[in-house]
Amino acid sequence: MNVSGKKALVIGGTSGIGLAASKQLAALGATVVAVSRNPDRAGEIPKGITLQACDVLDRAALGALFKAHAPFDILVGAATGGTRARGTFIDMDIEAYKASFAKLWGYSNILQLGVPHMSADGTIVLVSGSPARKSKPGQVAIASVGGAVEALVRAVAPEIVPRRLNVVAPGTIDTPMSSLKGAEREEAYRKQTAKNLIPRAGTADEVAQGILFVIQNDFVTGTTVDVDGGWLLS
Numbered sequence: 001m002n003v004s005g006k007k008a009l010v011i012g013g014t015s016g017i018g019l020a021a022s023k024q025l026a027a028l029g030a031t032v033v034a035v036s037r038n039p040d041r042a043g044e045i046p047k048g049i050t051l052q053a054c055d056v057l058d059r060a061a062l063g064a065l066f067k068a069h070a071p072f073d074i075l076v077g078a079a080t081g082g083t084r085a086r087g088t089f090i091d092m093d094i095e096a097y098k099a100s101f102a103k104l105w106g107y108s109n110i111l112q113l114g115v116p117h118m119s120a121d122g123t124i125v126l127v128s129g130s131p132a133r134k135s136k137p138g139q140v141a142i143a144s145v146g147g148a149v150e151a152l153v154r155a156v157a158p159e160i161v162p163r164r165l166n167v168v169a170p171g172t173i174d175t176p177m178s179s180l181k182g183a184e185r186e187e188a189y190r191k192q193t194a195k196n197l198i199p200r201a202g203t204a205d206e207v208a209q210g211i212l213f214v215i216q217n218d219f220v221t222g223t224t225v226d227v228d229g230g231w232l233l234s
């Protein structure tokens, strides 16, 4: 797809990976609506992007948003959706584990409510994460959710042809998702990535390049593109 002149909705498009994807799409001439619960936190936004408030878990509001922008061509789901349970599974609070699946329900809402409002050659991208296919101790919740997201994509892609649906799976990425600051932040990323083939945190722009690749390449659907610094081989 040549994104110039196309209309894109980026859910979770006001921070980190989603914001980087919004900016790359706008730089290539797409009209972008970047959506999140508190879009004012996005900071300065370049020409071509408008901000809109919506909670991905609010089906009525999300359905109305899609209807208002129909028809659109590009749909990106990058919203974290809620909290994550951490720690070893045996000791994990089961309610916190269940709550981690808010990301899956947000993505389910995006697909079910968004796809019917897309153009016939529309393309959709969701963001999972490397633990979906290689989990380290303490990552059971994000591994389970990411795995479910990837399975959802492989199951839904054949049902919505000719529209295309793909996943981008980031490794450790330096985004506002981490609230750590300064030396503490650097040390956390150093430790998390020390054994990766590329031992550093990736940038939101590097992941957005993966998102743009699956949007632009008309021969790619139902697949997962890893942007992970070699996490899967570490």
Ligand SMILES: NC(=O)c1ccc[n+]([C@@H]2O[C@H](COP(=O)([O-])OP(=O)(O)OC[C@H]3O[C@@H](n4cnc5c(N)ncnc54)[C@H](OP(=O)(O)O)[C@@H]3O)[C@@H](O)[C@H]2O)c1
Binding pocket: 011, 012, 013, 014, 015, 016, 017, 018, 035, 036, 037, 038, 039, 041, 054, 055, 056, 057, 078, 079, 080, 081, 082, 103, 106, 127, 128, 129, 130, 169, 170, 171, 172, 173, 174, 175, 176, 177
């Ligand atoms: N950073 C990493 O290391 C990493 C690694 C693997 C996978 N990922 C995945 O990549 C995606 C993007 O993460 P990120 O690092 O870019 O995080 P981020 O900087 O925290 O951005 C998350 C975005 O999601 C929005 N959001 C969260 N809950 C929402 C909801 N209920 N409804 C609507 N919007 C919502 C946030 O805005 P509001 O708060 O305003 O709603 C924000 O725009 C997530 O799915 C994350 O799980 C990230």
